[in-house]
Amino acid sequence: MAGHTVGMTRLTVTRGDITTQDVDAIVNAANSTLLGGGGVDGAIHRRGGPEILEACRALRAGPLAEGLPPGEAVATTAGALPSKRVIHTVGPVWHGGQSGEEDVLRSAFENSLERAREEGLRTIAFPAISTGAYGYPAEAAAEAAVTAVRDWVLANPGALEEVRFVQFSEHAHRTWSRMLEDVLDPG
Ligand code: APR
Secondary structure: OEEEEEOOEEEEEEEOOHHHOOOOEEEEEEOOOOOOOOHHHHHHHHHHOHHHHHHHHHHHHOOOOOOOOOOOEEEEEOOOOOOOEEEEEEOOOOOOOOOOHHHHHHHHHHHHHHHHHHOOOOEEEEOOOOOOOOOOOHHHHHHHHHHHHHHHHHHOOOOOOEEEEEEOOHHHHHHHHHHHHHHHOOO
């Protein structure tokens, strides 16, 4: 697993399925309804079981009556998944890059890291948010995500032990591994 240490936090990339990662929190690439979907969302609800949807429904009946806005993040139980918590976040839908998509994507990563820190979680795994159904180009998403996570980790030293980027395809794995090198060891 390719890895770099930023401050006291390891940033790693691995090829695999987010639902099998043995970390404190896995991040769900959700939509604003929080009521499930395909891709990562579908896999997490399928593997995690009904408890997760019940927790999401409770949020919709309570503090998140309007749904989860893009760029925001909220934690729920992880149900039957190996992790302790699922952090649901909503990435931007890609519209060509001129309507603030990068800022929303960075916020999705930053707010997910904030939720983990608030709950004292030490290891977190992210999928490539927005690069599937939401159409965000993989390379641009990787650059925005890795720089956002690097900046957050430098501003919150010791808050997390590991941030893991989990890539489903070999192509995405190569893209994200190269991006970690370029951003973290530019020398
Ligand atoms: N583990 C890790 N990565 C995965 C998995 C998995 N089990 N399944 C899919 N991926 C990858 C995809 O290959 C893609 O690179 O996650 C990335 C994000 O793809 P999506 O899941 O489509 O997420 P996103 O692009 O953010 O679209 C979100 O899709 O599933 C719906 O409800 C969801 O409406 C929301 C939208």
